[in-house]
Amino acid sequence: MPNRLIDALSISHPIIQAPMAGGITTAELVTAVSEAGALGMIGAGYLDAESTRHQIHEVKAETDKPFGINLFVPSPYKEEKDIIQKAQLSLQPYLEKLGSLGVESAFTSYEQTLEIFYRQVNVVIEEQVRVCSFTFGMPSSDVIHSLKQAGIYTIGTATTLSEALAIEAAGMDAVVLQGSEAGGHRGNFLAGVEQSMIGLMALIPQTVDQVNIPVIAAGGIMDRRGVQAAQCLGAEGAQLGTAFLTCKESGANPLYKQAILEGQQEDKTTLTKAFSGKAARGIENDFIREMRKFEQELPDFPIQNTLTKSIRSAAAQHNDRNMMSLWCGQNPNLAEPITAQQLMHKLVDEA
Template identity: 50%
Template sequence: MWDNRVTELLNIEYPIIQAPMAGGVTTPELVASVSNAGGLGMVGAGYMEPGQLRSQIREIKKLTDKPYGVNVFIPGDFRVSKFDFDLAYNRLQPFRDELYIKEEVPVLPDPLEDHVKFAQLLDVIIGEKVTVCSFTFGIPAEEVISKLKSEGVILVGTATSVNEAEMNEKAGMDIVVGQGSEAGGHRGTFSENGGDHLLGVMSLIPQITERVSIPVIAAGGIMNGKGVIASLCLGADGVQMGTAFLTCKESGAHKVYKEAVLQASDSDTVLTRAFSGKWARGIKNQFIKDMEESQVHIPDYPVQNKLTTQIRKAAASRNDSRFMSLWSGQSLGLAKNQTVKELFRDIVTQAEEIKASF
């Protein structure tokens, strides 16, 4: 039941992809464990420097000889006035005071630096002969796609609408991930407002599969064998799972972060721009509540992300979940503290039992 276009193209046993969660969650141990279990482990390289990515890839190679992939963020252009930047910085002062942070006003992010780093990350991916590269927040330029394909890299795009899925296929992506609004972390929206276009995975996947011919991966709220079978029935060729792997023992998520996910209820997540300036789903905490109440304009990513960096780091170092970004999908009530091997065993067993009952 497991053999399909995705398992064949990616050379994996099960059409299960570990979501590329940036920010330290996707340790070499997590990525390699997923690949060794028969899925596709993915490095979340969105915030990494090129040297960090190269080191992590080389660690992964020591732990597995199976396929794995790397995800990168498409850099965007942004503008923010000095007035709005200072206003956003000053709004965050009470949080810095609470956490005893002494911080000068940070330098405005430079869009050019993001584009340079993006190119350098791609050079690492090619140089280290990574077989799969996925993209979030947009579609790479035609010359980038051609270069990667000439090196034999399989390309995976992200879409939160049918239109974005069609754009990915037209651009030359080999696979597209249909990200439903249930998904934890940042929404991959790039052609519209990520807070407005909120199609759930059950509505999104059947519509995408009717309009594109490339394989489609379902993402958003999928945690177990039931979710896998449901996704396949909707027409997907595989699934991408984040929160389920986030709480695994091999995950690099902070212990307070894991505990918050494991203790949360099904109604505890919200979509917010408070931490980064991009719409993302996570557990509602004190930071999000205070930012919502303030009514102060939040600058777009990556400006707000830069401004909250020290707050998030200080909160994590103090084990203070009130001011940490606790990204999680809507099905967090199904999360468990277990190994990747145990998670795969449970997913496969449940899925095969459901399939046998048809």
């Protein structure tokens, strides 16, 4: 069967390494994936323009193969002092337990966040990165037009058919379908989280029947079986996150990798807003359980994410994974501590 994704991106295998932000998608990981014939992706969601350019240069120095980058689309948010103060009070016991000095008190405004985003887009265009994908919403028509004028392949992220249709209508080249099984932050932008929790195997067929752009499946795919199942339902590519997170080249904290690799079936994943203010799937721990009673009162992303930054950092230093954000999909039992090249071999070469 012809595969538009392979043809458009000049890759050998229709596999994309998920662009996990926060230092996981190192230049080493992106390079290894692209060198293996798939599409390595930089997760630039938390970077500024200078750091974004620096990581692009790092990857370019190691490979001439196609690779991509992912940006977070900013959504409007306000600094509501009373809500922030309540959140700070709820976090105080954890700060004291970890011996941390306190939470961040300076926040980036929505206008500043938007400016950083536009600067990142300009860097992507200037550096002629082959692919640019987006999460948390759709960029403006001007941004999409500028990228396409520069010959950059654009990919949106959808959690429902309606979102996929909106991405196609906006003129983007392909869409990542994020099933409810996916680890990390939810990419919904047209409906609430509860209305967007559709399993991947149900989401793919209803979407490929309605959209004409290539569909990339994401959520719980860890091995060749998952890739083949997605393709059987009509997806032209598969995006894997947790499987690459435990690879040797990943920049994930060793404790984080260990939590996934040692996780038993009963170590369930759950959705939480406790760490960032935005719903995300990860391994349930004490922080998530204890913060659940405050969850409906927390400030929105990225303010809550800033508030918990010192907690997450101190927890990593103290080897306390009960206060770390351990984002993970619903299929961690298949994760392995192998190299990206070995994982790619298992995905495409093994019968």
